[in-house]
Amino acid sequence: MTSVLEIDGLTVSFSTPDGDVSAVSDISLSVDAGECLGLVGESGSGKSQTFMAALGLLADNGTATGEIRLDGIDLLSASEKKLNTLRGERIAMIFQDPMTSLTPHMKIGRQLSEVLIEHQNVDTKTGWARALDMLNRVHIPAAERRLDMYPHELSGGLRQRVMIAMALMCEPEVIVADEPTTALDVTVQAQILDLLTEVKDNLDAAIVLITHDLGVVAGLADRVAVMYAGRIVEQGTVGDIFASPAHPYTQGLLACTPRLDVETEELITILGQPPNLQNLPSGCSFHPRCTYVVEQCKSERPALEVMNNGHIKACFRPHVEA
Amino acid sequence: MWAYFTRRLIIAIPTLWVVITVAFFLMRLAPGGPFDQEAPLPPEIMANLKAAYGLDQPLWWQYLNYLGNLLQGDFGPSFKYKDFSVTELIAQGFPVSIQNGAAALFIAVLFGIPLGATAALRQNTVTDHAAMTVAMTGIVIPNFVVGPLLALIFGIYLRDTMFALPVAGWNNGALPNRILPVICLALPFIAYIARITRAGLIETLRTNYVRTARAKGLPFRTVVLRHAFKSAMIPVVTYLGPATVFLLTGSMVIETIFGLPGIGRYFVQGALNRDYTLVMGVTILAASMVIFINLLVDMAYAWLDPKVRYE
Structure with a gap:
């Protein structure tokens, strides 16, 4: 398997009136074609900003250093013009909030077809025909009628389907889904996850699934990377991560996920607050919240260490296979 | 859309009527009148002038009279530019x-x-x-x-x-x-x-x-x-x-x-x-x-x- 998307030593920082803040610090990741990578972490852990940087969508005060290669092409050094030939065509993004992510004054058909018209030089008629085709593929009922509708005439679930259809228009090599189910009702969430599973099975695209919900990852991802305070703290196959989590943060996250098969009186939480990025704890950023903290954690940051089968962790504590 | 447009135009008529009524009476509440000058006119001349323009009538009569004229498209004569009607001045x-x-x-x-x-x-x-x-x-x-x-x-x-x-x-x-x-x-x-x-x-x-x-x-x-x-x-x-x-x-x-x-x-x-x-x-x-x-x-x-x- 070859990696279509490789992130190498990526750091994303934002200049604020109170000084520079690093949202992402020196992370490296790769995704293979046909593979689904789950990127898990709390709000502010840098998971979204990593891929905002990849698509050149960082806010004006943000800068990214390192390398993000799409099939060998460095996205960070690419010009806006070059980037525009890749975005939508070879790498596409599905955003978190379908309610506000579609242009309110444009018909669905136009918003879908313009991707093709821009990248593949098709005429309007072909563009709309392909848009209809795509709406059918994401199982939007009465698709023909929807083409002529405006976003506010569709429900949240349908709008997210439209967003997915939009990302698929050019059959990109990489699809980044940024919290695709967070803004939706629980029943609709399940439907969208089914759709994403279908997309994954039918296309040879690499899918990056950004989420804070381990349940979503379990059903869809092949590999999981866990981020904390801008760094990757653990990465491995979905089986390894769920069966034998090595980092105390991952263990905490798993313990927090409510389960039907285990009877508990109360919801377990990770004690403490996510760290302030402007003032990160010394050593391992997680040490103030960690149950296994030792002196070394407070002064020294653990490096990523490879265990077996590509399972890596950033923790001094020796891992005992479960 | 056109039905809405027409309806809004029809609703405009009562709105205009309210504006006209309020403006008419507010104007009359202001002290003085169109023929007041620094040197006061002799009372007889003033009376004649007022009679000529209908200002000697009761206010409600003047109001109804004005509305009646308006309905016929007549905005009346200007009190100051005496040779012109208001319509002419606006035109x-x-x-x-x-x-x-x-x-x-x-x-x-x-x-x-x-x-x-x-x-x-x-x-x-x-x-x-x-x-x-x-x-x-x-x-x-x-x-x-x-x-x-x-x-x-x-x-x-x-x-x-x-x-x-x-x-x-x-x-x-x-x-x-x-x-x-x-x-x-x-x-x-x-x-x-x-x-x-x-x-x-x-x-x-x-x-x-x-x-x-x-x-x-x-x-x-x-x-x-x-x-x-x-x-x-x-x-x-x-x-x-x-x-x-x-x-x-x-x-x-x-x-x-x-x-x-x-x-x-x-x-x-x-x-x-x-x-x-x-x-x-x-x-x-x-x-x-x-x-x-x-x-x-x-x-x-x-x-x-x-x-x-x-x-």
Whole structure:
């Protein structure tokens, strides 16, 4: 398997009136074609900003250093013009909030077809025909009628389907889904996850699934990377991560996920607050919240260490296979 | 849509009636009358004058009489400009005001929107700050300062050059006579429109759907023009409603400075002279325009935002 998307030593920082803040610090990741990578972490852990940087969508005060290669092409050094030939065509993004992510004054058909018209030089008629085709593929009922509708005439679930259809228009090599189910009702969430599973099975695209919900990852991802305070703290196959989590943060996250098969009186939480990025704890950023903290954690940051089968962790504590 | 349009026009009739009634009685509450002068007229002459204009009748009778005449399209005679009916005065002055106002409005939109858009796209750069400083200056310097200044520059300093422009008079609408008043009228509106456009576009450029459009790989130009511009124009259209009425009904200041025979001065002079019928005439004109232009603005909303639908 070859990696279509490789992130190498990526750091994303934002200049604020109170000084520079690093949202992402020196992370490296790769995704293979046909593979689904789950990127898990709390709000502010840098998971979204990593891929905002990849698509050149960082806010004006943000800068990214390192390398993000799409099939060998460095996205960070690419010009806006070059980037525009890749975005939508070879790498596409599905955003978190379908309610506000579609242009309110444009018909669905136009918003879908313009991707093709821009990248593949098709005429309007072909563009709309392909848009209809795509709406059918994401199982939007009465698709023909929807083409002529405006976003506010569709429900949240349908709008997210439209967003997915939009990302698929050019059959990109990489699809980044940024919290695709967070803004939706629980029943609709399940439907969208089914759709994403279908997309994954039918296309040879690499899918990056950004989420804070381990349940979503379990059903869809092949590999999981866990981020904390801008760094990757653990990465491995979905089986390894769920069966034998090595980092105390991952263990905490798993313990927090409510389960039907285990009877508990109360919801377990990770004690403490996510760290302030402007003032990160010394050593391992997680040490103030960690149950296994030792002196070394407070002064020294653990490096990523490879265990077996590509399972890596950033923790001094020796891992005992479960 | 057309049913809605017609219904709004019908609803305008009672609105206008309320405006007319309130204006009529408010005007009469003001002390003095149209024939009061510094040297009082002999009582007999005053009585005759009042009788001639029907002012000796009870107020309710005058009101009903006025309404009756209005229904026949008769705005009555002017009390001050004694040889003219109000209709004649408006017919003479309104074309002048409306032509200057429309030209100023056109220029304000033509320059204001690109200026504001440029500032928004280069937010917090020198271009942005320069554009907004100029706009702020345009807003804070009143046109009774700008007018004479322009007159001084183009009428005196540049008198012997090709840039010399007439500083007063209408001259039957000759182009050179229109330039200075129209510029003077348009300047603060260019400034306002630029500021509102900038604010609207900056806000729209931060929306999620603009981010989506950029993620599609559309060129930035297309993103701005196709995805951002329409929403950014909503506040501008809101502002353009009252601005249009103000511009088209003439500005007393500008028309006085540049000696233009528009209707702007009638608003003030009519009120000062207690020229009851003239005040009523221009009030009805302005109110009708407010109603009509608000209707146009509401139609524009429906075009800019498909969520707005009129049944």
